[in-house]
Amino acid sequence: MNYQETLDYLYGLEHFGISLGLENIRELLAAFGHPQQKIPVVHVAGSNGKGSTISFLKDMLAAAGLKVGVYTSPHLRHFSERIVVADQPISEAEIVALTREIKPVADSIPRIVTFFDFTTAMALLYFSRKCPDVVILETGLGGTLDATNVVDRPLLTMITNIALEHEEYLGHTLLAVAAEKAGILKPSTPLVSGVRNRRVRAFLEQKNSDLGGECYFCGRNFRIRRKPDGSFSYYGLRHQWRDLHLQMLGAYQQENASLALCALEVLAEQGLASLDAGQIRQALAGSRWPGRLEKVASKPDFYLDGAHNPHGVRALVPVLRQLAKNRRLILLIGAMKDKQVAEMVSCLAPLATEIIATRAALDRSCSTEQLCREAEKYCQTVFRTESIAEALSLGWERAGADDLLFFTGSLYCIGEALQEIRQ
Numbered sequence: 393m394n395y396q397e398t399l400d401y402l403y404g405l406e407h408f409g410i411s412l413g414l415e416n417i418r419e420l421l422a423a424f425g426h427p428q429q430k431i432p433v434v435h436v437a438g439s440n441g442k443g444s445t446i447s448f449l450k451d452m453l454a455a456a457g458l459k460v461g462v463y464t465s466p467h468l469r470h471f472s473e474r475i476v477v478a479d480q481p482i483s484e485a486e487i488v489a490l491t492r493e494i495k496p497v498a499d500s501i502p503r504i505v506t507f508f509d510f511t512t513a514m515a516l517l518y519f520s521r522k523c524p525d526v527v528i529l530e531t532g533l534g535g536t537l538d539a540t541n542v543v544d545r546p547l548l549t550m551i552t553n554i555a556l557e558h559e560e561y562l563g564h565t566l567l568a569v570a571a572e573k574a575g576i577l578k579p580s581t582p583l584v585s586g587v588r589n590r591r592v593r594a595f596l597e598q599k600n601s602d603l604g605g606e607c608y609f610c611g612r613n614f615r616i617r618r619k620p621d622g623s624f625s626y627y628g629l630r631h632q633w634r635d636l637h638l639q640m641l642g643a644y645q646q647e648n649a650s651l652a653l654c655a656l657e658v659l660a661e662q663g664l665a666s667l668d669a670g671q672i673r674q675a676l677a678g679s680r681w682p683g684r685l686e687k688v689a690s691k692p693d694f695y696l697d698g699a700h701n702p703h704g705v706r707a708l709v710p711v712l713r714q715l716a717k718n719r720r721l722i723l724l725i726g727a728m729k730d731k732q733v734a735e736m737v738s739c740l741a742p743l744a745t746e747i748i749a750t751r752a753a754l755d756r757s758c759s760t761e762q763l764c765r766e767a768e769k770y771c772q773t774v775f776r777t778e779s780i781a782e783a784l785s786l787g788w789e790r791a792g793a794d795d796l797l798f799f800t801g802s803l804y805c806i807g808e809a810l811q812e813i814r815q
Contacts, residue, residue, distance in 0.1 A: 395484040398491045399471060405507035412537035416505050420513040421542060423497040427520030431461075432664070433543045434655065437531040437573045438552030440704040441586065441648045444640060444681045445552055446528050448652035451679040453526060454479070455671040458664070461524035463515040463540070465508070465532055468683050468807035469814075475515045477522045490514045508532045512539040526664060536575025548658055549576050549605075551585045552651060554592055555703030556732070566592050580604045584654045586647060614654045616646055626650055629657045633669055637677045641685040644707045649676055683806040685711065688813055692791040696810065698803040700727065702735040705800070709739055712798060720745040720795040724783050725767070726805035729758040734766050736801060741770035746790060748775045750783035752804040780808040 393401065421428055434449070436442050443464060453460045459478050467473040472481035494513055498505040512532075519527050526547065531538045554570050570592045577583060583600045587593050588611065597607045608614060614628045624646045625634040633653070638645055656672070659665045680686075683698045685708075695715065699708045712721070723744035727733050741747060749763035760776045767774045775790075777783040787797050799809055 393488060393492065395488055398488045401491065401495070402471070402507060402510065405505065405510055408504045408506050411504055411506050411509075412534065414537060414539070414542055416501055416503060416509040417512055417539040417542045419501055420494060420497055420505070420509065421516060424493075424513075424517055424520075428516045428543050429545075430520045431516065431524075431543070432526045433546040434526060434528045434548045434550065434659070435531070435540065435543055435546040435576045435578075436528060436550045436552070437535045437538075437576050438550070438586070439555040439569070439573075439701065440699075440707070441552040441644065441651075442530050443698075444645055444648040444684060445550065445586075445651045446530060447679050447681040448649045448676060449655050450528055451675040452652060452656050452672055453659070453665055455675040456665045456668065458525040459523075461519045461522065461527035462530075463512070463519075463527065464530045465511075466803055466807070468803065469811050474511060475518055477519070477524050482518060486518065487514075490518060493517075509539050512542075516542075526659070531573075531576065534569075534572035534575065536572050538575070541576055544578065546576075546578055546581055547662060547664065548655055549578065549581055549583050549600075550651060550655060551576070551583065551587060551596065552648070553586045553703070554589070555701060567595060570595050574599050577603055577605065582606045582608065582658050584608045584651055584658060586610045586651050608654050608658070610647060610650055610654070614650060614657075616650045618643065618646060624649075626653050628654055631657060631667060633672060636673060639677060639680060642707070642711045649679075683803060683810065688810070689797075691793045692795045692797050694787075694791075694797040695799070696806045697798070697800045698806045699736075699800050700731060700802050702732050702739065705736045705739045708800065709743070712740070712743055715798070716743060716796050720792070722746045722748065722787055722791050722795055722797050724748045724750060724787050724797065724799035724809075725763060725801040726750045726752055726780070726783070726799075727758040727763065727801040728754075728756045728804065729762075730756065731758070731802075733758050733762060737763065737766040738770065740800065741767045744771050745795075746773040746775070747771050748777060748783050748786055748790075750777045750780055750805065752780060752802060752808050754804055757802075757804075780805060781812050784809060784812055 461477045475482040617625045699705045747767045749760045751757040
């Protein structure tokens with residue numbers, strides 16, 4: 393297979409949908425000598441904020457001189473963004489070669505091997521051969537039965553926060569979702585978490601304590617203090633760093649950065665990383681995560697953000713309200729049909745002067761008819777488009793130089809938008 397044929401094969405596996413369980417990933421990795429056992433891992437779960445937290449931690453570890461591997465999903469523009477070592481995405485040739493290696497094993501398994509099973513196996517095999525000093529591994533869905541949970545002895549686990557999501561898979565209460573996320577907790581392994589809900593926090597603490605691991609919670613074991621100029625100070629386990637700056641917008645990003653700072657402290661105590669205030673300050677200031685409050689144009693200002701569930705949208709609203717102050721907001725929105733679309737739209741639509749509903753080129757996309765129906769409850773001027781390109785064209789057409797264009801609701805939509813804009 394050439395590269396395009398390889399991608400066609402991999403994306404073809406997405407038609408099998410989501411199939412939670414570890415049987416497939418264990419069988420795939422067993423065929424290659426259990427490469428996951430050779431990798432030092434930081435395992436990250438949570439409902440929102442995983443990507444930004446991982447970016448902050450990765451950049452601080454790299455500033456300390458470590459070779460860092462990162463596995464995240466979904467990608468925005470290119471498949472290779474999912475698997476990165478030392479800021480270098482996996483190459484097309486390596487994707488082709490690894491697919492050629494893994495495919496015969498996948499074909500021999502008598503169960504459906506999903507896209508995420510296959511790509512997780514690819515990532516872990518790749519990391520075992522590239523020998524990074526540490527790998528930051530992001531869960532895809534949940535934790536207990538997520539393919540990344542084949543890692544048995546992580547250095548550290550992180551749970552950013554917990555909100556209702558993917559209820560058909562994870563449950564209909566916060567505690568049910570927490571129980572699934574908590575599946576990544578392992579014996580004698582510390583946990584760093586941004587969870588605020590008292591019942592969920594107590595549940596996680598009890599579970600990790602039963603496993604013999606320490607728990608560090610934002611707001612209790614470490615905290616931040618925000619300043620009017622947008623900077624913040626971190627008060628950690630044993631260290632304090634003042635007047636820290638981020639280029640990522642949104643007050644919630646400071647909290648994500650604090651999780652990464654606490655994780656850095658824990659890893660330093662394990663002897664993995666050094667703590668240098670100058671390196672930390674520079675790494676945080678330079679860290680970025682594409683598609684999260686990313687400004688892509690001026691006159692009119694145009695921002696993209698991948699908030700894709702009610703929890704993420706509610707965190708976005710104060711920033712969006714500030715950006716839209718004293719000007720017209722033209723809101724572009726697309727979503728996946730398995731999300732809580734009505735609740736997301738109810739948070740966003742009242743802020744908008746005009747709304748453009750659209751959809752990504754995926755079977756999972758929410759219909760624009762449903763989006764329009766929800767948006768019209770809060771906004772008088774709602775347009776319906778059937779492609780990202782059409783939505784962008786209409787947005788540019790409707791916006792004056794002093795207006796604000798803002799696109800949100802789905803990382804898949806944001807990825808398509810970035811592709812269109814940069815072409």
